[in-house]
Amino acid sequence: MTEPSSLTATSAGVRTEQRVLYETACAAHLAGDPHRSLSLTEKALKRAVGKYRFETLYGRKLGEENTASHGRQGAPGNWRKHFTPRVAQAFAQRFGQLLIDTGYERDLAWANLPG
Numbered sequence: 001m002t003e004p005s006s007l008t009a010t011s012a013g014v015r016t017e018q019r020v021l022y023e024t025a026c027a028a029h030l031a032g033d034p035h036r037s038l039s040l041t042e043k044a045l046k047r048a049v050g051k052y053r054f055e056t057l058y059g060r061k062l063g064e065e066n067t068a069s070h071g072r073q074g075a076p077g078n079w080r081k082h083f084t085p086r087v088a089q090a091f092a093q094r095f096g097q098l099l100i101d102t103g104y105e106r107d108l109a110w111a112n113l114p115g
């Protein structure tokens with residue numbers, strides 16, 4: 001599956017419509033249904049993106065840290081700082097291929113696993 005090549009710039013924390021559609025197609029493909037599609041109006045898509053923005057969910061700006069919150073900081077890749085080597089390896093063994101298939105990682109090197 002090829003990722004869309006023309007993604008428009010958006011503010012931090014908001015994915016573009018093309019990225020949302022691409023990730024939905026990836027999820028459907030991984031679930032064994034490559035013909036599944038997502039049909040949303042632009043208004044519904046904007047409402048959904050707004051509802052799930054970091055700022056909306058956690059009541060603070062992206063990057064503002066709250067160590068007591070599940071949404072600690074919201075910065076992309078910040079989770080790596082909080083994974084112990086043991087947790088990283090367990091996560092990679094269970095979800096590593098999914099991260100690769102959906103384009104979040106290129107390989108398993110982040111977990112010190114071959115791949």
